[in-house]
Amino acid sequence: MTWTQNNLDLIVELTLNHVRLSVIPIVVSFLLAIPLGWLATRNSALRTLVITGGSLLYTIPSLPLFVILPLVIPTRVLDETNLIVALIIYGVALMSRSAADGFASVERPTLDASTAVGFSPAARFFRVELPLAGPVLLAGIRVVSVSTIALVSVGIIIGSANLGTLFLNGKQRGILEEVVVGIVLSLLVALVFDIIIVRLGRLLMPWTRKDGPVVVTR
């Protein structure tokens, strides 16, 4: 444990940086995927575009993407923005499919009834469609969360300092402890994110809780 004790400051700094680099793409891709997923349920051409487009984007290997991005957006090769934008692209690619599935999972009769009792289109979206798509959106963002936290490590090749630094540095210098710390902390970050997302889901969607007595009487 000597390496860990001697490098606590570095470990904390890298962990916080890893968290910061993960949170932005997770939140942004969630917000971007919602309108895309909603559009996908409007007509089948848009659905094909969103689903196929998403799958195609996700197949781009991360390394070339990091290299191509500075050519497409006005950033320098070693800019952190490249990493964040790349992670957002992967996040949206994954999440837009979940969002499309989520909105498609909302039952037609419920939507029809909402319209019939007088929900305006905007009220129907925010108060009926979005919350009812919630469970599928939640499942999707959990996948995006794990995937993003894993991919952040790859960012070390374009100069980003995060928990991935520990794998690479530990490997190059032959410090096994450093590698193990990097892996364990990455797993911990992913676990904590997942717990937070699930808790948030339970808080925002109390109707999905299976606890509480379900009593059916006539």
Next chain:
Amino acid sequence: MIEFRSVSKEFPDGTVAVEDFTFMLPSHKTTVLVGSSGCGKTTLLRMVNRMVEPTSGQVLIDDVDVATRDKVELRRSIGYVLQASGLLPHWRVVDNVATVPLLEGTPAAQAREEALVLMDKVGLDRSLANRYPRQLSGGQQQRVGVARALASDPNILLMDEPFGAVDPIVRADLQVELNRLQRELGKTIVFVTHDIDEAFILADQVVIFRKGGVIAQAGTPAEIMADPADEFVASFVGADKGKRDLRLQRRADDGGRTVVVDKDGRPIGVLSEHEDGQGAGART
């Protein structure tokens, strides 16, 4: 008063659901539209709150063409009860009942308080207020649907086969309750069903449809039973098979009471001793 003026509806796939339909539904009465599926009755119902727009013709509420009214505002002013209750699965019962007031911006506390009163009115125990719809039985869900439709105190209630999905005993309960409510509230009710017996139980006025929204016969239940317009109506109400033919059988041995029997001689009730003003009634 709801008035249909030469209303037609052709769907994009070419199906003609209704053709040149003209009819008047009186205020404060229950009009039941009855017919087999695909006869256009639900299409007509949904034209009243603009869930379906007629291809031609007009629908008027108290002489105002609904096409001139804002859809959202119009729908909030009309109660609507659907077959599968159409409740919001993610809202508690009390909020489902308060849907329209909440949409209109009524403060939540006040809207919920009023919703509890409505729950009393439709025979729902207040202890159900914090449940979610899936935690209720089918019959209870339908009562919530009715309470929600009443929440904005609308003049008009549209009911689209509201009791179609519940079992016969609960359905009978709900029919009795609806009649009780209607005596108290006097709404203009448009009720769609394919069940002629339900129509006779609820209706002040029954409209029997053929395919394509064509009226086979319209009238009070008594008029239709007493004088079916043609063979289609006779078969629809069951008169052709003698379902509506009842006879009286005097029981000299049992205190001289008169029993009402069907065409096979099976007793279905006892003739009441009192006149109720509308002729002798059978007590079953």
